Amino acid sequence: MWLVGPAVLGMGAGLGRPLCCQGGSPIVATATTTPAPEPAPEPAFDWAEFWKFLRPQLLALSAAVMFALATALLNVRIPLLLGELVNVVARCAQEHAGNYLRDVRQPALRLLLLYGLQGLLTFGYIALLAQVGERVAGSMRKALFTSLLRQDVMFFDANRTGQLVTRLTADVQEFKSSFKLVISQVAKATEVADEALGNVRTVRAFAMEDREVALYCSEVDRSSQMNESLGLGIAVFQGLSNVVLNGIVLGTIFVGGSLMAGEDLSAGDLMSFLVASQTVQRSMANLSILFGQAVRGLSAGARVFEFMTLEPAVSLCGGSQIPSHALLGHICFHDVSFCYPTRPSCQVLRNFSLNLPPCKTVAIVGQSGGGKSTVAALLERFYEPTQGAITLDGCDICTLDPSWLRGQIIGFISQEPVLFGTTIMENIRFGKPGATDAEVYAAAQLANADGFIRSFPEGYSTVVGERGVMLSGGQKQRVAIARALIKNPSVLILDEATSALDAESEKAVQEALDRAVAGRTVLVIAHRLSTIQGADLIVVLSRGCVAEAGTHAELLRRGGLYAELVRRQAQEQPGAERS
Numbered sequence: 001m002w003l004v005g006p007a008v009l010g011m012g013a014g015l016g017r018p019l020c021c022q023g024g025s026p027i028v029a030t031a032t033t034t035p036a037p038e039p040a041p042e043p044a045f046d047w048a049e050f051w052k053f054l055r056p057q058l059l060a061l062s063a064a065v066m067f068a069l070a071t072a073l074l075n076v077r078i079p080l081l082l083g084e085l086v087n088v089v090a091r092c093a094q095e096h097a098g099n100y101l102r103d104v105r106q107p108a109l110r111l112l113l114l115y116g117l118q119g120l121l122t123f124g125y126i127a128l129l130a131q132v133g134e135r136v137a138g139s140m141r142k143a144l145f146t147s148l149l150r151q152d153v154m155f156f157d158a159n160r161t162g163q164l165v166t167r168l169t170a171d172v173q174e175f176k177s178s179f180k181l182v183i184s185q186v187a188k189a190t191e192v193a194d195e196a197l198g199n200v201r202t203v204r205a206f207a208m209e210d211r212e213v214a215l216y217c218s219e220v221d222r223s224s225q226m227n228e229s230l231g232l233g234i235a236v237f238q239g240l241s242n243v244v245l246n247g248i249v250l251g252t253i254f255v256g257g258s259l260m261a262g263e264d265l266s267a268g269d270l271m272s273f274l275v276a277s278q279t280v281q282r283s284m285a286n287l288s289i290l291f292g293q294a295v296r297g298l299s300a301g302a303r304v305f306e307f308m309t310l311e312p313a314v315s316l317c318g319g320s321q322i323p324s325h326a327l328l329g330h331i332c333f334h335d336v337s338f339c340y341p342t343r344p345s346c347q348v349l350r351n352f353s354l355n356l357p358p359c360k361t362v363a364i365v366g367q368s369g370g371g372k373s374t375v376a377a378l379l380e381r382f383y384e385p386t387q388g389a390i391t392l393d394g395c396d397i398c399t400l401d402p403s404w405l406r407g408q409i410i411g412f413i414s415q416e417p418v419l420f421g422t423t424i425m426e427n428i429r430f431g432k433p434g435a436t437d438a439e440v441y442a443a444a445q446l447a448n449a450d451g452f453i454r455s456f457p458e459g460y461s462t463v464v465g466e467r468g469v470m471l472s473g474g475q476k477q478r479v480a481i482a483r484a485l486i487k488n489p490s491v492l493i494l495d496e497a498t499s500a501l502d503a504e505s506e507k508a509v510q511e512a513l514d515r516a517v518a519g520r521t522v523l524v525i526a527h528r529l530s531t532i533q534g535a536d537l538i539v540v541l542s543r544g545c546v547a548e549a550g551t552h553a554e555l556l557r558r559g560g561l562y563a564e565l566v567r568r569q570a571q572e573q574p575g576a577e578r579s
């Protein structure tokens with residue numbers, strides 16, 4: 001479709017660099033061609049990090065341990081009392097004398113009291129442990145989510161985000177409780193379902209329902225198999241421990257019976273011994289389960305902490321700001337070279353220089369895959385240039401506060417805007433949390449969206465569905481424009497903002513954009529040349545650097561790459577290139 005042939009991407013040597021700052025991170029990109037990568041070693045459990053989460057729960061945990069110890073003491077004491085009681089009963093039965101009720105009352109009452117206390121203590125330590133576990137896991141989940149959200153964009157290039165989150169959530173769950181394999185497998189089946197249902201239109205469009213069902217069924221079957229084998233394992237364990245337990249009881253009665261026959265042991269002592277041995281047996285069984293859980297929990301926890309402690313290369317905030325009265329919005333790319341960390345051998349930009357004067361519109365055109373969107377991503381500081389610098393009013397954007405830059409200075413409107421599954425009002429307000437309703441209406445009017453929003457029965461309270469699925473492409477785009485405009489950005493990036501729309505929607509969106517660009521520095525990443533003919537400067541990107549620059553008329557007059565692009569596009573889309 002494009003004039004310039006396939007992208008010739010320079011081979012960058014020695015450009016590998018860690019994707020994340022923290023030492024020992026497994027996510028490292030290197031330029032050297034290595035054979036099959038070695039699997040990353042299992043991370044070690046970070047006790048110091050764990051301590052941070054446990055410390056706030058220390059009081060509850062100590063109380064739980066005390067309660068548990070007290071329960072254990074009672075577990076030793078109760079069989080002795082039980083033995084005493086049996087002895088009293090046996091004596092009364094043997095002697096047929098004395099007042100049975102009077103003799104039995106005292107040991108029985110003491111036993112009853114201890115049972116009550118034991119019940120209370122058991123309730124106490126189990127409830128406290130559950131609370132500690134839940135709170136530790138809850139704060140770990142929150143910290144994990146916060147950490148993931150702070151990561152560089154390149155982190156998400158290297159990890160499939162949805163699956164990563166599902167896997168880690170399972171890990172936290174597992175860390176809290178049990179049975180790693182089964183939980184991971186259940187999570188895997190859920191991922192397949194999530195992906196298929198989340199992309200239901202694509203699945204439908206390719207008639208892949210049967211394949212997705214088959215995939216899901218196979219994952220569910222695997223998880224069932226694992227559940228069954230786990231159940232089998234538990235059954236074997238329980239069965240064997242019952243046999244052993246009963247064997248111990250039988251052995252105790254056998255040996256105890258012979259001691260009783262020789263009058264070396266009373267009936268009550270035998271009873272105490274029986275109950276005590278059962279208690280010990282139960283505790284041993286619990287210990288073995290606890291040990292297994294601890295081992296699995298430590299390995300799951302290690303993975304969770306590993307992600308939790310990753311430090312992004314570009315922190316979300318910190319750095320200088322340009323006072324609003326001094327801000328012009330003059331952007332310059334100085335000899336910028338760049339390759340994606342996940343593909344270090346492909347140089348996308350090479351000594352790319354570009355000047356975006358304040359309040360002017362500069363459009364970048366070029367072949368598909370030529371690096372146009374990459375220019376926008378670098379300006380947003382989603383990635384850092386491998387070489388060169390980008391400046392805003394003469395300040396290197398590396399020294400500027402990223403949250404100020406993204407939150408207040410740069411507005412970004414992409415080809416496929418993603419809305420959140422909430423109301424239109426909240427979606428627009430996402431651009432400026434705390435904006436008044438009046439500000440939201442004003443932004444929507446500027447974005448040519450107010451009319452269609454008010455035509456909905458629920459107006460601005462209309463819920464747009466997951467990722468904005470209940471709105472048309474053009475409507476979604478106009479809500480996204482309102483969202484970008486509400487923060488009144490000095491710099492606006494339009495990444496092929498109208499190329500996915502039909503003619504009618506494109507007209508409505510284009511009107512909104514024409515209004516939006518006034519008084520701002522605008523970078524347009526353009527596919528359709530018809531929309532950028534009025535730009536102050538058009539830059540043709542070829543092989544990672546600027547091949548031509550000028551106005552539409554100048555570039556046409558020169559008859560170079562741009563003129564060829566226009567000619568080709570006119571051939572492919574007759575009527576598109578209205579001058």
Ligand SMILES: Nc1ncnc2c1ncn2[C@@H]1O[C@H](COP(=O)(O)OP(=O)(O)OP(=O)(O)O)[C@@H](O)[C@H]1O
Binds near residue numbers: 007368
């Ligand atoms: N996250 C990424 N990781 C690795 N390589 C990437 C990534 N994003 C883009 N690329 C590669 O970088 C090159 C430039 O991509 P970019 O999206 O900037 O091109 P573009 O000119 O905007 O293309 P189009 O016009 O088709 O949208 C392409 O070869 C692409 O495959």
